[in-house]
Amino acid sequence: MATERLYLVTYDIADPKRWKYVFKTMKGYGRWLQLSVFQCRLTARRRAEMAARLEELIKPSEDHVLIVDVGLADRVSPRVESLGKTYTAPTRRALIV
Structure with a gap:
């Protein structure tokens, strides 16, 4: 298996139409954390x-x-401090296709 790294991707898109396309694209690469923030392995x-x-x-x-x-996905354990709404860290699950 290829080595995976953990990435945080965040974006500021000026046009709402472009923002929608970026959001839909990012859903194919990682887990949505907040409005314009994704966590990706x-x-x-x-x-x-x-x-x-x-x-x-x-x-x-x-x-x-x-x-x-952020580093090698299997070796890093991000520590997140959440203020306000409850934060639940994404968990890795097997997906059978």
Whole structure:
């Protein structure tokens, strides 16, 4: 199995229509945490694919996407402090296709 890394992806998209396309795209790569924040476990290939797809969708002069590499997915345990609404960390589940 290819090595997966954990990424936090957050974005600020100026146009609501583009925001919707970015949101739908990100749902295919990770778990939604908040309005414009996703947690993703990705191989290098999937990460490159995601970045390329996002570059096609955004308008660089108006939009901003941050991809934060947290580390090896199996070796990192993010510590999250949540203020306000209850936060439940995403869990990894097997998916049979």
